[in-house]
Amino acid sequence: MGYRGGMPDFAERFLHIDMDAFFVEVERQKDPGLVGLPVVVGGLGRRGVVASASYEARAAGVHSAMPIGEARRLCPHARFVPPDLTSYSEVSHQVFDVFRGFTPLVEGLSVDEAFMDISGLRLHHSSPAAAGEELRLRVRQEVGLPASVGISAIKFISKLASDAAKPDGLLVVDAGKELEFLHPMPVRRLWGVGEATRASLEALAVVTIGDLATVPERVLVSRLGPSLAHHLSQLANGIDKREIEPGGGAKSISVEETYSEDLRSGEAIERALLRLCDRLSSRMRRSGYAGHTVNLKVRFGDFETQSRALTLGEPAETTPALWEAAQVLLSRIDRSNRGVRLLGIGASGLAAADQPRQLSLEKQPRHVAADVVEDVRERFGDAAVFPASLMRQEAKERRDE
Amino acid sequence: MRIRAERDDLADVLTRAGRAVGTRSALPILQGLLCDVSGGTLRVTGTDTEITIETALDVEVLEEGRTVVPAKLVAEAVRKLPAGAVSFSTSDGEVEITGNGPRFNLREFDANDFPDVGGDSDAGSGVEMDGEALIAALNQVGIAASNDDGRPTLTGVLFETESDHLRLVATDSYRLAVRDVPGVAGVDTTLIPYRALKEIGRTIGADKVSMAIAERKGSFVSDRGRMTARVIESSFPNYRQLLPDEYPSRLTINRDALLEAVGRASLVAEDHIPVRLSLGSGGVELSVSRQDVGGETEYIEAVYEGEDMVIAFNTRYLTDGVASMKTENLLLETINPLKPGLLTAADDPSFRYLLMPVRL
Numbered sequence: 013m014g015y016r017g018g019m020p021d022f023a024e025r026f027l028h029i030d031m032d033a034f035f036v037e038v039e040r041q042k043d044p045g046l047v048g049l050p051v052v053v054g055g056l057g058r059r060g061v062v063a064s065a066s067y068e069a070r071a072a073g074v075h076s077a078m079p080i081g082e083a084r085r086l087c088p089h090a091r092f093v094p095p096d097l098t099s100y101s102e103v104s105h106q107v108f109d110v111f112r113g114f115t116p117l118v119e120g121l122s123v124d125e126a127f128m129d130i131s132g133l134r135l136h137h138s139s140p141a142a143a144g145e146e147l148r149l150r151v152r153q154e155v156g157l158p159a160s161v162g163i164s165a166i167k168f169i170s171k172l173a174s175d176a177a178k179p180d181g182l183l184v185v186d187a188g189k190e191l192e193f194l195h196p197m198p199v200r201r202l203w204g205v206g207e208a209t210r211a212s213l214e215a216l217a218v219v220t221i222g223d224l225a226t227v228p229e230r231v232l233v234s235r236l237g238p239s240l241a242h243h244l245s246q247l248a249n250g251i252d253k254r255e256i257e258p259g260g261g262a263k264s265i266s267v268e269e270t271y272s273e274d275l276r277s278g279e280a281i282e283r284a285l286l287r288l289c290d291r292l293s294s295r296m297r298r299s300g301y302a303g304h305t306v307n308l309k310v311r312f313g314d315f316e317t318q319s320r321a322l323t324l325g326e327p328a329e330t331t332p333a334l335w336e337a338a339q340v341l342l343s344r345i346d347r348s349n350r351g352v353r354l355l356g357i358g359a360s361g362l363a364a365a366d367q368p369r370q371l372s373l374e375k376q377p378r379h380v381a382a383d384v385v386e387d388v389r390e391r392f393g394d395a396a397v398f399p400a401s402l403m404r405q406e407a408k409e410r411r412d413e
Numbered sequence: 414m415r416i417r418a419e420r421d422d423l424a425d426v427l428t429r430a431g432r433a434v435g436t437r438s439a440l441p442i443l444q445g446l447l448c449d450v451s452g453g454t455l456r457v458t459g460t461d462t463e464i465t466i467e468t469a470l471d472v473e474v475l476e477e478g479r480t481v482v483p484a485k486l487v488a489e490a491v492r493k494l495p496a497g498a499v500s501f502s503t504s505d506g507e508v509e510i511t512g513n514g515p516r517f518n519l520r521e522f523d524a525n526d527f528p529d530v531g532g533d534s535d536a537g538s539g540v541e542m543d544g545e546a547l548i549a550a551l552n553q554v555g556i557a558a559s560n561d562d563g564r565p566t567l568t569g570v571l572f573e574t575e576s577d578h579l580r581l582v583a584t585d586s587y588r589l590a591v592r593d594v595p596g597v598a599g600v601d602t603t604l605i606p607y608r609a610l611k612e613i614g615r616t617i618g619a620d621k622v623s624m625a626i627a628e629r630k631g632s633f634v635s636d637r638g639r640m641t642a643r644v645i646e647s648s649f650p651n652y653r654q655l656l657p658d659e660y661p662s663r664l665t666i667n668r669d670a671l672l673e674a675v676g677r678a679s680l681v682a683e684d685h686i687p688v689r690l691s692l693g694s695g696g697v698e699l700s701v702s703r704q705d706v707g708g709e710t711e712y713i714e715a716v717y718e719g720e721d722m723v724i725a726f727n728t729r730y731l732t733d734g735v736a737s738m739k740t741e742n743l744l745l746e747t748i749n750p751l752k753p754g755l756l757t758a759a760d761d762p763s764f765r766y767l768l769m770p771v772r773l
Contacts, residue, residue: 325561325586340563368687370727371769372586373655373753 023187024140024163025131026256028170029147031107032158032179034124035064038103039093041156050090054080058272059353063095067179100124106155114147119256125174127167129256144182166190168252172201190250195222202247204240212236224248265301266358267291274313274351281352285342288357289334296359302327302369303359306334308341311354320344326370327363334359414450414478415502418470420494420512423501426457426468427488429616429638434484435461442526445481446488448501450474458530459484464609465530466616468638475502481522482508490517530641539625542579542597544635547622548614550581550592551607553764556733558607559585569604569645571652572624572631582652583607588730589652589753589767590737600624604649605631609642616640656767657753660746662719664692665759668743670713672735674699679728681709687725687771692717692747701728724750725771734766 031037035053040046050068054060060080072087083090104123111118117129130143137143144161151159158180162173165187172194177183185193199221200210212235218224225248232241246252267288275281285308296302304327311317320341328334338357430446447458455472458465480503490510491499499512503521510517551570559567564586571582579597583590603626613622619635626632632641678688678701691698696715702708724747735743740758747754750773756766 322563368685368725368771368773370587370685370687370771371751373584373589373767373769374586374650 021131021134022140022143024165024184025129026164026167026170027128027130027140027144027147028162028174029111029126029128029151029159030161030171030174030178031124031151032160033064033066034103034157035095035100036066036093037157038099039096041103042096042099046091046093050074050087051093052080052083052087052090053093053095054083055270056080056092056094057270059270061270065090103155103157107151107157107159110151110154111147114150117256117258119258127170127256130163141182141184144184148180148182164190166250166252167254167256168203168247169194169250172197175201191222191225194248194250195220195225197221199224199244199248202244204243204247209236209240209244221248264307264358264360264362265292265296265303266307266356267295268309268354268356270311270354271352274353275355276351281342281355282339284352284355285338285357286331286335288355289338290331292357292359293329293331293334296329301359301362302329304361304363305359306337306341307356307358307360308338308345309354309356309358310342310345310347310352312347312350313353314350315353316350317354318345323361326372327361328359414448414480415474415476415500416450416455417473417475417498417500418455420491420496420499422470423455423472423499424488424492426455426470426638427484427491430457430459430466430468431484431488432612432616433459433461433464433466433640442481442522442528444483444485445522445527446484447479447481447524447527449479451477458527460528460530462528462530463606463643464612465641466612466638467641468616478503479524480508481524481527482519483522486519490519539623539632539634540579540597540599541621541623542594544619544622546594547597547624548618550594551610551613553737554581554583554590554592555607555611556583556737557585557588557590557766558583561585565606565645566604566647566649568606568608569649570607570610571602571604571649572600573602574598574600582649584650584652584655586650587727587769588734589655589765590734591652591656591765591767593763595763601626603631604645604647605642606645609640613640655753656765657748657755660748660755662692662717662722662747664697664715664717664719664745664747666697666713666715666743666745668735668738668740668758671743672732674711674713675728675732675735677711678709679732681706682728686728687773688728688731689723689725689773690745692719692722692724694721719747722747722750723773724754725773726754726768727771730768734768737766738764 036051039051039053050072051066052062052069052074053064054062062074062076062078062080062083064076065074069087069090074083074087100123108120111126115128115130115133119127130140133143137146140163144163148159148161151157160174160177160180161182162170162177164170164173164185169185169190173183173185197220199205199213199218202221216227218227224244229241229245232245269288275284305321305323306328307319307321309317309319322337322341324337328337427446434444443461449456453471453474454469456467456469458467494515495513497513499510502509506521507518508521554570558570567585573580577598579594579600581592613633617633617635617638617640619637622633622635624633629644630641631644632639675688678699681703682688682701686701686703688699688701694717696713696717698712700708700710734756738758740760742759744757744759745754750770753767753769
């Protein structure tokens with residue numbers, strides 16, 4: 013980095029942009045009648061959770077990942093809308109097109125947020141704040157949605173800044189003033205601090221990030237283990253050496269389901285997992301990816317979550333290949349007779365499915381079959397074709413509807 | 414226990430038995446070698462419970478007995494002593510190893526903890542075969558065996574009797590190697606991990622090796638010792654149905670020229686980049702290209718009968734097959750770019766290497 017055209021780069025070169033209440037705003041675009049009302053997007057079943065809440069609903073205490081029943085209790089007059097992932101994915105692509113048109117150094121974090129390195133934009137914008145405002149304006153003009161932007165010389169602080177700027181705002185944390193901004197915040201705002209870590213830290217009388225910065229790393233090691241201790245100690249002191257890793261957005265593809273009643277029988281679990289594999293396969297084939305690694309997530313009724321991963325000899329994206337891996341992974345889960353509340357299956361180590369591929373001697377008419385399935389689904393919808401072993405259940409569900 | 418032996422002889426029996434000792438064993442005792450002295454002979458046993466290797470040496474016995482010593486350390490200690498006679502004795506939980514000055518005192522393990530790997534139970538009369546031929550055949554088929562412990566069946570080599578002779582088969586599902594061994598008959602069908610078989614040549618290889626199967630173990634015995642391996646109990650894929658009946662196209666090509674050309678292509682290719690073979694009447698063009706690196710192309714004159722075709726293979730799989738055939742000319746027979754190709758030596762049909770292509 014350094015100098016371009018004799019002018020120094022921006023010191024505050026990390027920009028984090030996060031769409032405001034993304035799913036809700038997409039819904040409002042589809043149905044302007046929702047503008048100004050409290051809106052909650054989420055699964056509407058008994059065990060659904062809040063995926064996104066408008067600021068009006070947040071004012072009533074609703075937040076994402078909250079059980080939908082609790083959201084209804086807190087904000088009974090909100091409009092509850094089921095998620096429409098296809099639309100969100102479409103709009104997400106438009107949003108990322110804007111990001112990448114602004115600078116190629118974009119690191120996607122999820123469907124609606126990204127980091128960027130804006131140091132090279134010195135010639136186009138008078139200040140980091142001007143660059144940030146320009147980006148917000150472009151997203152507003154080209155996609156019609158609000159976004160908040162945080163800017164800092166330190167990567168993770170830019171993310172905290174965008175959060176502080178919400179909704180529809182911009183915050184630049186000036187170089188040299190990062191600790192002033194950071195230290196009053198509660199420790200749980202740091203990446204890597206979950207509920208368990210927060211409790212361990214509280215035992216050390218650590219409540220704010222500033223408190224954490226005063227605790228020697230060796231004291232943290234005994235409570236948190238060496239790697240987390242080092243990580244948090246660095247962050248608390250405003251040290252973050254990570255750069256922008258362009259790409260991202262799609263480092264993995266996954267699907268998961270929370271069940272309205274815990275799945276108890278092995279058969280029910282397998283059936284649900286097969287259905288997830290089928291959904292995952294469909295998403296992967298539509299996006300043109302195959303994955304080298306398959307990941308399984310299982311959450312039990314007691315909320316314990318286990319994850320297992322399997323790396324495959326050749327990348328998989330068809331239902332039979334994913335299902336084969338999923339069965340191996342499922343056999344490695346220690347269920348101890350507990351009911352299953354949530355299942356998730358994902359693929360990572362993604363490679364374009366049309367790359368040269370080593371064929372196998374084992375007979376696999378899978379690809380041909382999967383192509384046909386995709387074709388049928390394109391035309392007639394997902395329910396048109398599904399694995400035969402799901403037949404009984406699909407038929408039952410249709411009767412129930 | 415108290416013995417004397419020549420340094421080189423002792424180091425040899427310890428090192429060979431030590432090859433069965435795993436480096437990451439859960440049980441400390443399995444890091445050890447059982448040394449059993451009786452009737453003028455030292456018998457050394459190493460095992461990881463899957464593979465057991467036993468070696469023996471006639472020694473000067475001053476006192477009979479048994480001990481278990483740390484495998485790697487003791488073999489290395491003996492090897493590093495000055496040349497000449499070595500004395501090896503136990504007392505008070507230690508093994509003392511001395512020779513021409515230096516003296517090692519090493520903790521011994523309790524010999525009673527050593528697993529019963531059934532070394533003494535003779536597996537009955539085995540099938541005797543030419544040791545060198547067996548090892549060469551195993552090395553040939555072994556290239557197609559898988560290393561993936563997730564699919565144990567594919568890590569094995571299938572032994573079976575095909576009409577009047579022994580046949581060895583291995584596949585990792587991308588390639589299949591079939592080797593007929595004439596003059597050996599009467600071997601029962603069994604599947605043995607290649608990881609174990611590959612130790613035969615390094616540990617007990619000799620002019621004559623006999624093979625026996627009993628109690629879910631396959632054992633190979635020579636005058637240099639015994640290698641016993643647990644057999645894989647799952648059933649091997651029906652490989653016969655993987656072998657196509659006929660191939661409409663056939664390339665006859667100089668083996669060394671092809672091996673060198675694939676070697677050059679491999680410089681550019683990484684594992685996932687295939688080498689393309691454009692087959693035509695005058696010969697074959699090999700080419701490899703990578704967006705980020707560049708490429709390599711060359712033409713080898715050869716005899717080709719069949720329709721023009723472009724077929725691609727993983728460079729490592731192709732190299733393995735070509736290198737395994739020590740012959741002047743090879744045949745590469747093909748059907749189409751999505752069906753397996755068959756490599757054989759032009760003058761020797763006893764080894765077949767079937768290889769799936771890479772779809773471009």
